[in-house]
Amino acid sequence: MRSLKHSQTQSIAQPPCCFSIAKMLVLVFLIAIAGISFQSVPSFNHRPNFFIRRFNFPGIRAQQSEAKPPKRGEEADALKLKEWVIGMLQNEVAASQGIRIRRRQPTGPPSHYVGPFEIGLENEDKTPRNTLEEIIWQKDVEVSQMKEKKPLASLEKFIENAAPTRDFVGALKAAHSRTGLPGLIAEVKKASPTRGILREDFDPVEIARAYQKGGAACLSVLTDEKFFKGSFENLEAIRSAGVKCPLLCKEFVIDAWQIYYARIKGADAILLIAAVLPDHEIRYMVEICKMLGLAALVEVHDEREMDRVLGIEGIELIGINNRNLKTFELDISNTKKLLEGERGEMVRQKDIIVVGESGLFTPDHVAYVQEAGVKAVLVGESIVTQRDLGKGITRLFGKDISL
Numbered sequence: 001m002r003s004l005k006h007s008q009t010q011s012i013a014q015p016p017c018c019f020s021i022a023k024m025l026v027l028v029f030l031i032a033i034a035g036i037s038f039q040s041v042p043s044f045n046h047r048p049n050f051f052i053r054r055f056n057f058p059g060i061r062a063q064q065s066e067a068k069p070p071k072r073g074e075e076a077d078a079l080k081l082k083e084w085v086i087g088m089l090q091n092e093v094a095a096s097q098g099i100r101i102r103r104r105q106p107t108g109p110p111s112h113y114v115g116p117f118e119i120g121l122e123n124e125d126k127t128p129r130n131t132l133e134e135i136i137w138q139k140d141v142e143v144s145q146m147k148e149k150k151p152l153a154s155l156e157k158f159i160e161n162a163a164p165t166r167d168f169v170g171a172l173k174a175a176h177s178r179t180g181l182p183g184l185i186a187e188v189k190k191a192s193p194t195r196g197i198l199r200e201d202f203d204p205v206e207i208a209r210a211y212q213k214g215g216a217a218c219l220s221v222l223t224d225e226k227f228f229k230g231s232f233e234n235l236e237a238i239r240s241a242g243v244k245c246p247l248l249c250k251e252f253v254i255d256a257w258q259i260y261y262a263r264i265k266g267a268d269a270i271l272l273i274a275a276v277l278p279d280h281e282i283r284y285m286v287e288i289c290k291m292l293g294l295a296a297l298v299e300v301h302d303e304r305e306m307d308r309v310l311g312i313e314g315i316e317l318i319g320i321n322n323r324n325l326k327t328f329e330l331d332i333s334n335t336k337k338l339l340e341g342e343r344g345e346m347v348r349q350k351d352i353i354v355v356g357e358s359g360l361f362t363p364d365h366v367a368y369v370q371e372a373g374v375k376a377v378l379v380g381e382s383i384v385t386q387r388d389l390g391k392g393i394t395r396l397f398g399k400d401i402s403l
């Protein structure tokens, strides 16, 4: 019995063209027997090993099956198989773009009977590699539950009646011209996985009002509950309270459904993370944002993500995150590094607004990222932890920006 050892690390580094011939042949075989219909299967991203019993294929674990193929649940089995094949293809595409975050936690080994063959999936690496991957796996579970409760079709009537969105990019540009400083996106952030609770007396509406009064151009509202203690209720409450600043829904988007939901809950902009989403999904989601009147803040962490995003048409806002996704260390020189040379030139040519994100605590930090080329900053911890939020903003910029 031989098993196909499919190392995550190796395959992540390989482009799709490096699929071994054996794997490709098996994939073609599986696609044929599963009768793939790409449109009918939801997005699914995991990278299991696989085995086929009663089928001797080089590099694949093969075994004579004693049991008779069950008749019950064949459709469900076929669907799982289709999902897996699609997930594998999606992973290959994502891996070819350097994306290491797997979209979904690998699950148990479903088996599938096709005629005399028993085909099973076998997963090895079920532990998240880092906090972002853990967040994404959790999000995958949450989103599928929410989609079941509120299918996309049921959101459409709310979208038709939703109030118009406010101009997020325009507000940042206006603040920049008014103050000569980067426009502030102030984050309504109760907690984070790295720092725990940041503010005990957390009243999202009061915080939002204080930020607006203190001169924030826009607000960022964390909606993730498990890791950031945020919520869509916070977003909705801030919007309903008459706060004028345009609102960024700070979510971990893995499914277009979340964009529709954010729009209904009062968002004017939404975050798309390039470390999670391959190019085609960013393109698709940016189009959906445009259709819904939302701005898309596309976040990058390194040169590769920056190059990918600069290659996508129609992007108006790029966020450079100074937080290392693996170590969570903050290094504001990341913003400078990603805006040097040709990249900075492209940003200027395309008239993209760059937002410096994370780890900004002092006027020197703000001046440093402004010098690097940002026209906006996204700040959470350094202001949300201050007792007087307005003074916190003044301290961050070294002057009162509300005037």
Ligand SMILES: O=C(O)c1ccccc1NCC(=O)[C@H](O)[C@H](O)COP(=O)(O)O
Residues within 6 Å of the ligand: 131, 132, 187, 189, 192, 193, 194, 195, 321, 323, 328, 357, 358, 359, 360, 378, 379, 380, 381, 382
């Ligand atoms: O804030 C975190 O610890 C964090 C951990 C894992 C993924 C994302 C995380 N933060 C999201 C953000 O982008 C920040 O909340 C935002 O940039 C503000 O950062 P800061 O000013 O450092 O609070």
